[in-house]
Amino acid sequence: MNVTELVEKATTRVKDFKAWVALDSTNLTDGQQLAVKYFTVAVILFVAQILFGLLAATQFIWPGFLYEFLDFNVNRMVHINAMVVWMLYGFIGSIYWLLEDESQTEIVGLKLGNLAFWVLTAAVTLVVLVYLLVQIGPGKDSSLWLINEGREYIEAPRWADIGIVVVMLIFFYNVVATFSKGKWSGIAGVLTLDLVALAGLYVAGMFYMTNITHEQYWWWWVIHLWVEATWEVLVGVIMAWSLMKLLGVRRKIVQTWLYIEVALMFGSGILGLGHHYFWIGTPEYWLTIGGFFSALEPIPLVAMVVHAVYDSGTHAFKNGNHPALAWIIAHAFGNFFGAGVWGFMHTLPQINLYTHGTQWSASHGHLAFFGAYATINIAFFYLAIQHWRGNVWMGAGIANAWRWKWALGLLNVGVLGMTIAMLVAGYEQSFIERAVEGSTWGGYFTAQNHPSFQSAMSWRLMFGLVTAAGLGLLVWDLLTTGKGETRKAQVITQH
């Protein structure tokens, strides 16, 4: 078969697929059309995240699996990078989604926004290909510029960093110019300031340093101040807008809550950064400051649960998009348990001395990223699908409702199962490797070889497969839900 035939065949397949999903982009505004592009890539990267997570989980059980072909460090890097990037894609998509509605005008700089999307997506594809095919380089600057920077979560090579900043600036321009042309609101103000911080912080992670203490100091500025501060506020913004749209909560209520959440989130989260400065060479005062402020970090998350559940309750859960509301509620609880409770459990230095660098962190990471960020993005995917099909009814009695319910159930059970398995492994490591054996290499492997650790890794893989099944069902449901639905969703008014 020659190339032309292959291309033709591929084109026909794509056409068939488009005909099968039967989504009509004329139902969407310009901003929303850009948003669903971001959502589409987000879902693809979500699938990649889970696939590479499964490979890495398998290597914990069979270390010879893909040895010297796709080693653990490669799989793990793609696993966490795909996650960070799909969540960012989801957030950017969500902002483009709500931008025109919130500003009550058409998006400004759409062409540039579209261009930025394609540039970013091409860059992400290239970075992943280099991760997989080149993997590592010699100990030179060129490796850090072209292959990977070898810094957990922000491994993307330096050229991509610069590209990301440029794309973020275009995104920021779209947001600010649109609000300036249309209408500013409390939500718009918080969003804009948060995006300044989010983009600015990324720059803190773009430098090479010989001094590892300094390097990790700035590295945490990016990681922590993203996921435990600016991302949380961004989610607060998205949540505030969603509650108005899904339930008809009054603007004054959501905005007042948003300000309270910002105060609590930044008030605890900014200095809570100190819990990463316990053991990297930084001064001892961080034990006190980091311990105290990070212990307060769960408070805004409790506030968000109260906010979401109270508003849902007062509106009797009446809404036209059950899957989206269910994922919003999953977000409120997941954020509280994953980021709040699981974070608090090992945040005080007295316990962190033993849990630092063990599976405790992985346990917390899984539940927190899923609970806080995956959930709310999934809610937005459902919102997007509903409107992509022409604002169809997606409330009570929709066809094949079992799919979204099972997807919700399997994903939550899967992630929770992995979390508990890794928590067991983390307990065991803390006692045996850290407390008893004093963290030597011998102690490390004594803990890794322990039966409770080994069985925990098996359980983790099993629940990973449950998660993958849930994701498969979610993708199927997103592609098909609302197809052939003729009833329109009610227009929600604020009350």
Added chain:
Amino acid sequence: MNEEPLWASESFWKKVAIWVTAGSFLILVVLTLDSLSQTSAGGARVPAYAVINKKVDYQYQEKLHKSIPVIGEDEFLFGQEFSEEEARQLVDLGKKTSQAKNCMNCHTLLGNGAYYAPDLTKAWLDQGWISTELREDMMMKFLMAPEKNARTYGSNRKMPNLGITEAEAKGLIAFLKWMSSIDTNGFPYNFKTIYAEQ
């Protein structure tokens, strides 16, 4: 007419949000300036790179209830004394290699990274290198051909061959030795060094 209580007022919480955020950030900036100056290489917490010429140990202090790095007499690396600049270059090569080889997505450094392989914070001092006489040679061989000199401790987990050159391996060892001299506030706890056994 405004009968709304303060705690339910949107504008009140807006001001609180702004002041709390600005205040917290300002404190963070001040602490950052202080922390960076206290942790420059050559200070009390993070020694100068030429510390690789010295014996580095990590000893438990009864009074402090934690271990602290102890810098001793001369103990040259690769039988050579390095000037501060030469030492910096060697550590820099090692640090850069550790990033280019993506060590952090299997190992932890200062406890941060992935959990598939042991922590490297005090790897230079680990008893796994058997004796100080064998240590440098074992580390070189391990880094350059880990698949043949695997240290699996019965786990079957082997480091892959990462194409580390001799110069890079020396850099990595210098980097590990320098890192082991950083005052990490007692992390890891209860660690017995290669010197404790001798």
